[in-house]
Amino acid sequence: xxxxxxxxxxxxxxxxxxxxxxxxxxxxxxxxxxxxxxxxxxxxxxxxxxxxxxxxxxxxxxxxxxxxxxxxxxxxxxxxxxxxxxxxxxxxxxxxxxxxxxxxxxxxxxxxxxxxxxxxxxxxxxxxxxxxxxxxxxxxxxxxxxxxxxxxxxxxxxxxxxxxxxxxxxxxxxxxxxxxxxxxxxx
Amino acid sequence: xxxxxxxxxxxxxxxxxxxxxxxxxxxxxxxxxxxxxxxxxxxxxxxxxxxxxxxxxxxxxxxxxxxxxxxxxx
Numbered sequence: 001x002x003x004x005x006x007x008x009x010x011x012x013x014x015x016x017x018x019x020x021x022x023x024x025x026x027x028x029x030x031x032x033x034x035x036x037x038x039x040x041x042x043x044x045x046x047x048x049x050x051x052x053x054x055x056x057x058x059x060x061x062x063x064x065x066x067x068x069x070x071x072x073x074x075x076x077x078x079x080x081x082x083x084x085x086x087x088x089x090x091x092x093x094x095x096x097x098x099x100x101x102x103x104x105x106x107x108x109x110x111x112x113x114x115x116x117x118x119x120x121x122x123x124x125x126x127x128x129x130x131x132x133x134x135x136x137x138x139x140x141x142x143x144x145x146x147x148x149x150x151x152x153x154x155x156x157x158x159x160x161x162x163x164x165x166x167x168x169x170x171x172x173x174x175x176x177x178x179x180x181x182x183x184x185x186x187x
Numbered sequence: 188x189x190x191x192x193x194x195x196x197x198x199x200x201x202x203x204x205x206x207x208x209x210x211x212x213x214x215x216x217x218x219x220x221x222x223x224x225x226x227x228x229x230x231x232x233x234x235x236x237x238x239x240x241x242x243x244x245x246x247x248x249x250x251x252x253x254x255x256x257x258x259x260x261x
Contacts, residue, residue, distance in 0.1 A: 026215050034208065042203045056204050060211045067215060130194055150195035177192070 008032040013079040021070045034063055040080075041087045047146045048091035050131055058094050062087045077160050085161045088147070092139050099139075133184055141176035148173055 008016060008029055016036065019029035041062050045055040065086055073082055134142045144162065147153045153161075159169040204210070249255055 025219070026212065034211065038203065038207070042207075043200050046200045052201055052204070056207060056210070059203065059207070060214050063211055064215055064218060068218070130191065130198070133191075145192065146195060149192040150198065152196065180191075 009036075014075065017070070017073050017079045020067070021073070023070075026067060030067060033066070037063075037066075037080075037083050041083065043151060044084060044087040044147070045091055047150050048088070048143055049094065054094060054098075058091050059087070061094075062090050065090065081157060081160045084157070085163075088143055088161055092143060095139055133180060136183055137176055137179060141172060141179070144169070144173050145176050 008019065009032060011019070013036070016029060016033050020033050023029050038059070041059050042055065045058040045062070046052070049055045049058055062083075066083065073079060077085075134145060137145070140162065144158060147158060147161070148155075155166050155169050155173075158173075159166045162169065164172070245255070
């Protein structure tokens with residue numbers, strides 16, 4: 001006779017999510033859910049935040065949100081897509097917060113005037129590393145390119161995660177590539 | 188440009204910290220504790236307000252009318 005943990009390991013994502021919704025605390029179903037999604041959530045967080053400490057913080061925040069909002073999954077998409085969307089949104093929120101914090105610190109240190117030209121133009125020399133080049137894009141464009149090219153997500157998955165149509169997703173990725181080409185023609 | 192973007196897949200992704208699950212468990216428990224405390228405090232305040240308001244109302248009625256509320260009618 002299979003044990004309860006075996007049952008949880010064999011059930012689908014959606015069945016596991018339903019089990020988690022029935023639990024009142026972080027019981028075996030939630031542990032199994034963390035076990036199942038940890039690698040993927042970690043990869044998303046690490047890719048988008050590019051820092052081990054921030055990625056750990058974000059990944060924990062993702063699982064915390066999954067637990068606290070466990071009854072909110074409406075089943076309109078696959079559960080895995082929903083989890084990935086929560087991960088991406090959490091990371092984008094953290095990056096925006098970090099950007100704002102850094103900007104405030106820079107303003108205090110050097111003054112706003114000195115900051116403007118540095119942000120508007122591409123950093124000197126196009127031989128910068130890949131991530132620094134991606135940092136010149138908007139947060140969402142950067143995330144789209146990272147998930148598409150570093151994590152090999154399909155357009156359909158990305159469209160579901162970012163809640164846009166597939167054609168809009170293709171367009172945004174193509175435009176983001178064009179922006180990079182324009183800013184770093186030598187790369 | 189295609190080559191450049193495909194290089195992204197070659198960038199290393201480190202392993203999650205060894206104590207990731209333990210930290211998550213601790214964080215989740217702390218959050219739940221705060222949430223339950225908050226529920227308790229909010230519920231407690233509402234109950235105390237209701238309780239003391241009823242007493243205050245009785246005192247006001249007695250002050251104005253000189254009569255206690257008729258307990259049998261309640």
